[in-house]
Amino acid sequence: MRKFTELEAFAAPLPLDNIDTDKILPGEFLKTVSRAGLGGALFARMRYHDGGAENPAFILNQEPWRSAGILIAGHNFGCGSSREHAPWALIDFGISAIIAKSFADIFYNNCFKNGILPIVLDPEDHDLLLRLVGNSATALVKIDLVSQQIAIAGALTFAFDIEAGRKAALIEGRDEIGETLRHWEQIEAWRRTSASGVPIPAIALSGGLAR
Incomplete structure (x- = not known):
């Protein structure tokens, strides 16, 4: 998984609540197991008319947001089905961070699994940020994960919270497989002891996978 420490990119405003995973990536595109092209x-x-032509009113079809790397959404972003293709499509488009008032739990977890930073911002800060990025002159946003700061329009900054373990995993580029491999010695010790039929002392597992 790619590392995430900081990002400077155009932020596209999408001020809608309850954007579900079927809106993010419609079901007819779920046949592939490849992320490429999604x-x-x-x-x-929303991006295309029925005939396939671009909808010029949609934000991601407008400059400079056509090359957006950050998305600003409303409440309950990513609700609906648990399809992991939704974050795959966001990544393939170039979206590396999503700022919203709230996220659906499964989608929120899937973001971290795929190297996307989901940020829940205070409602007042969120509304101000949304207004600013709607203007192309102030649409460039910098996110610093280490300091947990969002910077825009020169000196204006917003702070955000993130759980320490998730933050460390993004900074190190460590997904669930990588997390498991960090405890390989404990896993092997457990496997060998379990195969031998010798009871495993509780203390032997206390610093392993549960942490």
């Missing part, structure tokens, strides 16, 4: 289908029903 960015072209991101928000397909």
Whole structure:
């Protein structure tokens, strides 16, 4: 998984609540197991007319947001089905961070699994940020994960919270497989002891996978 420490990119305003995973990536694009090319289908029903032409009113079809790396959404972003293709499509398009008032739990977890930073921002800060990025002159946003700061329009900054373990995993580029491999010696010790039929002392596992 790619590392995430900081990001400077255009932020696209999408001020809608309850954007579900079917809006993010419609079901007809779930046949593939490859992530490549899914960015072209991101928000397909909003980005394109029925004939396939771009909808010029949709934010990701406008400059400079056509090359956005950050998305600003409303409440309950990513609700609906648990399809992991939704964050795959966001990544393939180039979205590396999403700022919202709240996220659906499964989608929130899937973001971390795929190297996307989901940020829940204070409602007042969120509304101000949303207004600013709606202007192309102030749409460039910098996110610093280490200091947990969002900077825009020169000196204006917003602080955000993130759980320490998730923050460390993004900074190190460590997914769930990587987390498991960090405890390989404990896993092997457990396997050998379990195979021998010797009871495993509780203390032997206290610093292993549970941490």
